[in-house]
Amino acid sequence: MTSKSLDYENLNENVKKCQYAVRGELYLRASELQKEGKKIIFTNVGNPHALGQKPLTFPRQVVALCQAPFLLDDPNVGLVFPADAIAKAKHYLAMTSGGLGAYSDSRGLPGIRKEVAEFIERRDGYPSDPELIFLTDGASKGVMQILNTIIRGAGDGILVPVPQYPLYSATITLFGGSLVPYYLEETANWGLDIANLRQSVAQARSQGITVRAMVIINPGNPTGQCLSEANLREVLKFCYQNNLVLLGDEVYQQNIYQDERPFISARKVLMDMGPPISKECQLVSFHTVSKGYWGECGQRGGYFEMTNISPKTVEEIYKVASISLSPNVPAQIFMGLMVNPLKPGDISYERYVRESKGILESLRRRAQIMTDGFNSCRNVVCNFTEGAMYSFPQIRLPPKAIEAAKKAGKVADVFYCLKLLEATGISTVPGSGFGQKEGVFHLRTTILPAEEDMPAIMASFKKFNDEFMEQYEDHRGYSRM
Template identity: 60%
Template sequence: MCIRCVSKSKAVRLLSSWGAGSAPCALARALGGAEAQAPRAAGVRLYSSMPQPAEQHGGNVNELEGKVAHPTLLNADLLKAQYAVRGELYNKALELQKQGRELIFTNVGNPQQLGQQPITFNRQVLSLMAAPFLLDNPAVTSLYPKDAIERARKLHKTFGSVGAYTDSRGNPGVRQEVADFIQARDGYPANPDHIFLTDGASVAVRLLLNALIRDSGDHILVPIPQYPLYSASIQLYGGTLLPYNLKEQTGWSMDLNEITRTVHDARNRGACVRALVFINPGNPTGQCLTEDNLRDLVKFAHNEKVVLMADEVYQPNVYQDEKPFVSAKKVLGDLGAPYSDSVELASFHTVSKGVLGECGLRGGYVELTNFHPGTVDELYKAVSINLSPNTMGQVAMSLMVNTPQPGSESHAQWKREHDEGLASLRRRAHAMTDGFNALEGVSCTFTEGAMYSFPRLHLPPKAIAAAKAAGKTPDTFYCLQLLEATGIVTVPGSGFGQEEGTFHLRTTILPPEEKIGEFVKLFQDFHKGFMAKYT
């Protein structure tokens, strides 16, 4: 429980019941003094306490240089938000592309941009959903397999038309399919009314963060390195990111003792710690969590009273056998009471990753476990403002969670495409790791899962000094030169957060397998030249 926002009299009663030193958050604001806040009315959202840009111009300034929407008069949290995946490096790449340069975009996990082929069955059904008149064409049976036609007819009956809005949580039939998928995966039931279909998992993450963050006193625990969706969204919603560091020397592992100390230190400063984010498999770090890791996280959430946000979008992308993917929902159920019926868990998934790679279709979901019914209603209200998630993304989600079954006409082809795609990604993960580790001044942990390598760059002092003179972080300096020399678009580690004094970059493992050797050699040749220049 956090008492940052309760009334003074209630805070005194709570303090008495907890006993000295045992309150989970500091009482200063509740009990008065310089940091005191008025009691918060239920449902009221406060404005950010950060100074707005207009204040820098001496008050209520409405326009500058003839523009009301002048960049210095925008929301301060928007101006402070950073998203490195499409930041300075990406913008420079677009400039080079306009000049006619051929580029290799490995800055973002966008499989089909780099040549990954979509699953045939899925695209067959999607095409019939987009053009349902084909279902009545006599030639359809010569163009499509029987099970694709049957699936499209069933979905068309469920949707009516993909050109129409659905329920704001998504089509009920697809939500039931997602619930069935979760139960088959984990062995525990899922409530379709607590599943929200969204335009990709990112929208679902932002939905939860927007609901949880009330002002800058609300802190969200986020792993460092992290996917900058989290840092950018927390900033946009006026909250505060509370980092916990992953340990590179032990394969980007987490230290629950350190996380616990971080939480207690923050609460002693008056912070309200609302949630803990974890990414499994990891982005950008590529590690897979064990069942023991997940049990520790569930127990931590129970003991510290925080919401668990399980970013599990890369769950199909596992490239070793020692640590298979296990969902947080399964671990929660296996632990039993008091954890299984109390820990608030939000689990995220998407059609963008795995071997589907349907990033552009924007299909995702969040499952809410042990959330208060009133909170589920408030989230329903929030998504209703946007009326409906896109329908083709919902169809893609249906096809992800309900695949062709053995004995059906399309199963053999679907299984071949799925298995070959995953095996190719596994080989590429090994090739990228081996290629980086063969270089002097580079070390890279194996990509156990997800779609990225995150090598550490051991840069010489001369390179660090040159970066400083150029006004760049050393890893940004390196990545910019890599881009100019090779056309490879990456993301500097500083965009994800990294331990002080260390430098990294993130690249996907998605270049086509037949070109992965060429890609690695291109990188190696550049790196050798860079090190020779600055050593």
């Protein structure tokens, strides 16, 4: 029998090579266990509503009305929707040509791109051009499109932090490029050291790779750190000197848990630096409605903003976006609502603020409970989550555990996470899915389980970890930090 086009051995090799651990072996096993009736706590992916977070009421009211525009003429509409939601629905419907059922421009609705530009200007203090903002079906699709535009072949390198969110490694592999890792310093709270960057670039060049772009994830995923202004300046200078486009993954910009570590956008720092760098250094920044206190993951809304990218390139990106016609329109409205929120005095304002603050403050407390819980285990070390939605503790595994994993044909942290899953139902992602230094092991968990469940989850983790250690510790030592 001849083998067929879609038989495994005949597939695009890049498809086969790419890995995406967030929904990899651990997730698949968790899904199986769930089918068998086990209670699973899905902390593998930043998916707040799946763990019980309620959507903000106001944006949902507005989008519901946009989906059912015939309600706007219903005399009873005021009985179930507040007047400001009705007004906002009219505002957004007027931006469409045919409501939510019509394709928009492939870059997204011009009116919403304008609201995004105004948001960026308020945030950074510098004007932003709606023509350089494209709305996307979630930030991931935007990242994929930009990487596809950059990568010409295996000789093109993209600097990616390690540990990293595997969207980057997977996409670079899928498009046939080369990932050039730079290591974040765990002992410096996952800080970014420019010396490491230089070394990574030098090494890549010695292998004949042209490094063309650099990714930062700020706040960090899975690492949770916020980059300081000084650090961002160094990064931008480095990109400028090395002729790299900076891809700023800033999807967690609303998820900030330490007042002394605010979020600062790469764009603001770039503009602050003034010419020539502010006029020359190429930057693409990404944002989403999936994170923050919105957590509207299932809607798939995002945008990217381009800085110092020539019109000819923007045209090419527009052309490729147009092949799939348009990003989904309902999520574009969510994006508009996120960047242009209610103001004091609006009928729904107080409720909106109460709901948003409730979520953010609870996330802050949960970050603390989780960090403390991990650090209360003698073989676990965990940096505090300054931002984003994750804890990324280092698990020091005894040699016997590493051997046992090897025998089972597993990477040691996969082995550990699988045991954790079977014992407790907690579904995490092993550190090896994000990258880590040789011989060091981590896991990533979201900080998203309901606050009231958190103490029990951490107790359950600790109990598992203690028993695991008892089983595998030979009282001679741990894996090195």
